[in-house]
Amino acid sequence: MKTLICTTPGQFTYGDTSLPERKQGETLLRIRRVGICGTDLHAYEGTQPFFQYPRILGHELAAEIAATDEPGFTAGESVTIIPYFHCGNCVACKAGKTNCCTQLKVCGVHVDGGMREYLLVPSYSLVKNRGLGLDELALVEPLAIGAHGIRRAQVTPGEWVAVIGAGPIGLGVMEFARITGAKVIAVDVQESRLQFCKERLQIPFTINAAKENVSAQLAQLTNGDMPTVVIDATGNLSAINESFRYLAHGGRYVLVGLQKGEIRFSHPEFHQREVTLMSSRNATREDFDRVIDALLNGQVLPLTYITHRVLFEEVQEAFPGWLLPANKVIKAMVTI
Ligand SMILES: [Zn+2]
Ligand SMILES: [Zn+2]
Known part of the structure; x- marks a missing residue:
């Protein structure tokens, strides 16, 4: 063959x-x-x-x-x-x-x-x-990575979720944060990707990290509180280290992206926030089922x-x- x-x-x-x-x-x-x-x-x-x-x-x-x-x-x-x-x-x-x-x-x-x-x-x-076509079936796995990250973070309706990185994995993370009812902020360095988030995924807030002061923008959007969940989907070491400071006190920081190096952050900054730090790897059958539900009920549009x-x-x-x-x-x- x-x-x-x-x-x-x-x-x-x-x-x-x-x-x-x-x-x-x-x-x-x-x-x-x-x-x-x-x-x-x-x-x-x-x-x-x-x-x-x-x-x-x-x-x-x-x-x-x-x-x-x-x-x-x-x-x-x-x-x-x-x-x-x-x-x-x-x-x-x-x-x-x-x-x-x-x-x-x-x-x-x-x-x-x-x-x-x-x-x-x-x-x-x-x-x-469950009635999905071939194209949709092939999209279930990458979306399940995003669904798993949101489940790991235990995102609840109404909370601020900042997703760093608007590549394919980040987009899936944003979709499931939005479906869960979170207020989603997309952060990326490429304007075209942020535009895509706004137009195609109905993500209400975007920040261009190449042009704007991310901390200041996040503070403004969240009335000074900062996002209670920050999810890294860049797999970029400096972005991962930097994003730590974007988090609300008492918040959760979830690493969906992966890179080869060691993460470094200020222990006092970590401690004063009482941060929950977690990684999110792959997905389970529960996440696959969740994605198929979302595709079947039109919450996620595969052809996007x-x-x-x-x-x-x-x-x-x-x-x-x-x-x-x-x-x-x-x-x-x-x-x-
Ligand atoms: Zn993949
Ligand atoms: Zn095993």
Whole structure:
């Protein structure tokens, strides 16, 4: 079958791999859509931590079931998957936190993913389509990251939530903060992204960190209180260190974005606010269900996100262009 392999940073090769044989507890998928996200771009650039090559990318998937023994699922039906393959036995799994399993294997990151015609997955990872189409199914995973961040932060209606970074993950975070009833403030350094938040996501407040004094603007908007929740979706070290000061006393600071370095902040600033600091990794089935609900009831409009479309055969050529900010990629969607 046709397969696209990232052989080394900056290099893709189309190859021919054999069809895998299905064992008990596994489902064979015929892949139909692959969404491209920051992880894939970083893997291609060679900047993704702990990434090994060669690797078949692709974790935001929509597929049709080719063969399964999973009760409740039948061949031909369309599904998405939860691509965080977990052990089920570790301390995190036993606590229901399969998203941060000690043995976690993310499909398309730690193990080969869906950039090919057929893929074998553990049957426990299947998610019913519930009436969603293929494009929408492939968007569930990236949105679930945002839904998980908002659930981690325990956002409540009416509170001020500042989301730092308006890339694809930040947009998902903003959507679920808005749906929860929070007053959302988008912070980014690119005016076009902030414009997108206003026009397409109905985010009422935006601050351009390249032009404006973020602390002063936040203080003005919140009547001096500052946001009770600040969520980093930049994965940028200086942005993460800086954003600490944007937080209200008693507030929560959630790191959805990830970077390679060490975070540094003033202990007195941390202490006087009695800050709750947390990370938010991946998502769980509960978050996937929440996203599907939001897509079904129109709270999230999927076509907002898909800015680029290509066929599988065109990925190798198109991919480098998706790295260029000028192309304003939010979500590139591959049809197989
Ligand atoms: Zn992704
Ligand atoms: Zn585990």
